[in-house]
Amino acid sequence: MPDGFRxxxxxxxxxxxxxxxxxxxxPADIGLDVVDPERYYTRDYMQKEWRxxxxxxxxxxGVTPDIKEPGDxxxxxxxxxxxxxxxxxxxxxxxxxxxxxxRGNRVCxxxxxxxxxxxxxxxxxxxxCDGKLAKITDEETFDPxxxxxxxxxxxxxxxxxxxxxxxxxxxxxxxxxxxxxxxEGYIENYEIEQMNAVRHVRSEWKANWKTGVDxxxxxxxxPHIHPQTQGVMEDFSQIDxxxxxxxRMIVPIGVKSHRVKDQDTIDPYQQHxxxxxxxxxxxxxxxxxxxxxxxxxxxxxxxxxxxxxxYDKLTDGQLSDSWATGFFPNVQIGMxxxxxxxxxxxxxxxxxxxFYYDNIxxxxxxxxxxxxxxxxxxxPEGTDVTGEIRPEIEHVPPDVKPDLGEVLDQDxxxxxxxxxxxxxxxxxxxxxxxxxxxxxxxHRELDRYISGEK
Ligand code: FES
Ligand SMILES: [Fe+2]
Numbered sequence: 001m002p003d004g005f006r007x008x009x010x011x012x013x014x015x016x017x018x019x020x021x022x023x024x025x026x027p028a029d030i031g032l033d034v035v036d037p038e039r040y041y042t043r044d045y046m047q048k049e050w051r052x053x054x055x056x057x058x059x060x061x062g063v064t065p066d067i068k069e070p071g072d073x074x075x076x077x078x079x080x081x082x083x084x085x086x087x088x089x090x091x092x093x094x095x096x097x098x099x100x101x102x103r104g105n106r107v108c109x110x111x112x113x114x115x116x117x118x119x120x121x122x123x124x125x126x127x128x129c130d131g132k133l134a135k136i137t138d139e140e141t142f143d144p145x146x147x148x149x150x151x152x153x154x155x156x157x158x159x160x161x162x163x164x165x166x167x168x169x170x171x172x173x174x175x176x177x178x179x180x181x182x183x184e185g186y187i188e189n190y191e192i193e194q195m196n197a198v199r200h201v202r203s204e205w206k207a208n209w210k211t212g213v214d215x216x217x218x219x220x221x222x223p224h225i226h227p228q229t230q231g232v233m234e235d236f237s238q239i240d241x242x243x244x245x246x247x248r249m250i251v252p253i254g255v256k257s258h259r260v261k262d263q264d265t266i267d268p269y270q271q272h273x274x275x276x277x278x279x280x281x282x283x284x285x286x287x288x289x290x291x292x293x294x295x296x297x298x299x300x301x302x303x304x305x306x307x308x309x310x311y312d313k314l315t316d317g318q319l320s321d322s323w324a325t326g327f328f329p330n331v332q333i334g335m336x337x338x339x340x341x342x343x344x345x346x347x348x349x350x351x352x353x354x355f356y357y358d359n360i361x362x363x364x365x366x367x368x369x370x371x372x373x374x375x376x377x378x379x380p381e382g383t384d385v386t387g388e389i390r391p392e393i394e395h396v397p398p399d400v401k402p403d404l405g406e407v408l409d410q411d412x413x414x415x416x417x418x419x420x421x422x423x424x425x426x427x428x429x430x431x432x433x434x435x436x437x438x439x440x441x442x443h444r445e446l447d448r449y450i451s452g453e454k
Contacts, residue, residue, distance in 0.1 A: 163193030196387020231267030245328030245445025
């Protein structure tokens with residue numbers, strides 16, 4: 001294939017050139033790598049990731065609305081490690097290993113909460129929220145020499161951007177703002193810090209974490225695995241690659257897929273979406289292809305009505321579409337004006353063929369009876385959308401469907417089947433097309449870390 005190959009692309013969003021929505025040029029050196037599938041299942045590769053990847057990147061550890069007040073904490077689990085993320089008296093945020101300096105016990109056994117001090121459940125040592133030692137039980141029985149460094153919790157580098165809290169284990173990564181390959185304002189414009197987590201589900205899937213990332217990084221599989229989306233979603237997404245392994249996929253919503261023959265009749269899903277945006281589908285006399293724009297206009301109006309000033313920072317496309325944004329290496333955030341879906345693909349502590357699909361739904365609460373939370377956010381009946389109480393994490397074991405909606409149920413089965421196939425002797429490595437450029441880009445960056453180039 002000659003350098004500079006470009007596929008026929010049926011979708012053009014015609015975004016303003018200087019906006020964050022504009023299509024990024026496809027890198028000329030995107031290449032034709034076919035990676036060795038052993039990265040998806042061997043323990044050796046898993047260990048390489050623990051040596052060369054996880055300690056060196058910034059990991060999404062939490063969101064600021066989860067820890068609003070001093071002493072509020074959340075525990076972040078990543079593989080065999082755990083971290084306590086805690087709000088400080090001065091409003092800052094610090095992160096610590098969840099390991100007691102006395103004998104290593106987990107200091108914090110609850111996943112979230114609020115404390116004046118942390119007390120280790122094993123022998124009762126206490127630590128201030130800034131990690132400093134507060135009290136050693138029966139201190140007089142310790143040789144003063146052994147504890148003269150006043151052992152506290154071990155701190156981990158921590159920084160925040162746009163309401164997202166990240167940690168860097170080895171402390172050597174470039175500054176967070178530089179490391180995040182997205183343009184200025186990209187994350188901030190959604191004002192995630194003003195949203196609240198209203199649902200948090202962590203399900204265990206039978207696959208490597210990268211098998212999961214790969215499946216969520218493309219919409220090429222939509223017509224085959226999720227054909228029900230065709231009435232309301234274009235599967236040819238706009239794909240944009242950013243520095244440092246970051247990427248985006250703009251999934252146009254409110255349109256029928258170009259694959260659907262009937263482009264004259266409005267789909268029932270489209271009608272439903274119009275209704276939610278405040279348009280009466282009965283009186284709408286446009287074509288299915290005009291629904292997306294009508295929704296954008298209606299949402300723009302609604303944003304003004306409800307005083308949602310941050311809508312002014314979003315393009316028309318952002319009001320209707322999903323900006324599925326890949327944060328290297330293991331996070332994707334589906335960004336919408338009403339809220340965001342945070343997906344973390346968390347590696348299992350010991351099994352390279354398991355991961356946790358961690359899904360946090362965050363909503364911007366609008367205190368008005370005329371405002372409804374969109375049904376496509378998939379929240380179960382009775383979900384408290386006010387954000388007053390941070391919900392507990394719902395833990396879903398393997399073999400149990402996570403109840404995240406029909407589309408995700410389909411993905412659970414798909415991803416497990418892919419995991420089995422990639423181990424086959426007959427499989428020679430993935431052959432990615434242009435619709436799968438984000439996978440190519442992600443694995444390239446991963447290779448840079450594993451090889452030591454980064
Ligand atoms: S292990 Fe924490 S007090 Fe002993
Ligand atoms: Fe899927």
